[in-house]
Amino acid sequence: MNPVNDTIRFENVSKFYGEVLGVNRVTLTMSPGITTLVGPNGSGKTTLMNLMTGLVQPSRGTISVLGLEPRNATEFFCNLGYCAQFDSFPRGLTGFQFVLDSLMLFGMSEEDAHHLTAEALERVQLDVDAAQRKIAGYSKGMRQKIRLAQAIAHHPRVLVLDEPLNGLDPMARAESLALFQELGRQGMHVVISSHILDEVDRIADRVVLITGGYLIAQGNIHEVRREVRDKPMQVLIRCDSPELLASKMFAVNHCVEARLHADGHGVFVRTADIDQFYRLLNDIAVEGLVRIEAVAPADDNTNAIYQYLIGSDGSAA
């Protein structure tokens, strides 16, 4: 496949709702895999998703999804599924009818539509009895599941999920994440916005950080963390003499903080120069005074990047 036709592209896209800014000058390319949109409430995540799916049109710029545009509805929406955050449904339908009605509009035979509906319900683990009941009587978690089933039922190549973990219990969240991971592995685009950062962080291939309508970082989580050079990186070192290691670390300029782990078998070190830090750690290991068991970045995740770049108040740091 042509690489251009396998990506989601935003080129200098802006969206204004009257005088209110939705997103501004967003240029972004997403390749297959799982992409997490991260940002505070009102940052423009849903606007980006609505633009991607054609529910709103850009004020400026162009968007293409796998080389397609929403204007070409037939091909575009056969390749795209969107689980929007609107928790509402057409009235009077059962879960099964809701998914079936959607599939019938694809022009497939009734038999195929029934088959795909049953398959989708199985994938989201909504049991058959529940699927035959009216959606109006569903719990929030079941409504979330049925919307997800509707979005994936036609086997799209791009799945856009706006807060898909909302309302799900921990078990259902784990099942959904496993499903997203499986879809990502199959080469699908899975674009997720979620505020449950710890969970989506585990499965995301890349992250898009957005605040106030502006894109502030994008890419692989580790790459983005490395780009945030003005924030000291935190590393956890598991060793047999954490106090000694901490004292050695304090002796150098680039180390700005050293804190013992609660279990007494490790030390968190904050360093302004990660390359010098690793060189020093090598020297300490060679000296043999401290036996180093494991070294791992402690703030190389979406949550930490979010705190560094956006801050807890939601304003870009």
Place this chain on the structure above:
Amino acid sequence: MMQQSFASLIGNLRQQPWSLWWIQARRMTRIEIRRNLFTRRAWWIYFLAFIPAVIIFIHLLVDTHPAFGLSDDTEVLAGVVQLYYVRLGIFFGCLGIFSRLIRGEMIERSLHYYLLSPVRREVILLSKFFAGAVSAVVLFGAAVIADFVLMYAGFGAAGQDYMWHGPGFGQLEAYLLIVVLASLGYGSVFLLLSLMFRNPMPGAMLLLGWEAINPVMPSLLQKFSVASYLRHLMPVSVPAEGVFALLTVETEPVSAWIAVLGLLALITAVLVYSCIRIRRLEIRYTTD
């Protein structure tokens, strides 16, 4: 040059997936008819449609029906169609059905499911319109047939003779044509109003006023009225007395086929503009 561009237009049209659109339109229409007719919210439209039938049924049970009263009842039936159905029943019934199709789904926040389906927006709009029209015609058509049968049933053999061998059946055909055209005409206008305004009710009230004063407007302006076209199709003229005079005032005579074609042209123009509007429609439920 012109021939070439015409040929390319034809070629382009032929390449479109018409069969897929046809399947999608049929299925959408089926879904929408189910939503229009078989929900609890539709009860008041049933009420609007069948309340004259209930009254006529009471009249059938209570009053005597001497043969000389047949022409009076024929005039009453004509009045029911022209003054009640065209002016109120079908008007408000279509307002309920057609404004729900787009605006109602925006209020319920469920329109995005259609806009995210692989169906062209024009196909969505026209299917919804067709489903609304079928629903309105089924309800009001059945109601008019019921009114007609109940009106003449009390006259016994004279009534049957009037229905089957007299002008009765022709009048029923004309009334049904009026129901179809009124449903299409008002339906198209209310569908457009619901695309243009968050609350289509003020627009509908303006239209009601416009329809009322339209007969006294210049003939050019009379062309922009649904009721003015329908008036020319009435098989029985309604005596204009008192306040009804304004609603039944005779306008310049127009032949039936010109009235039908004129109304169809008006409906087509409104639907074309609605198709243009729906292409630009954005889902922003918070502001809608």
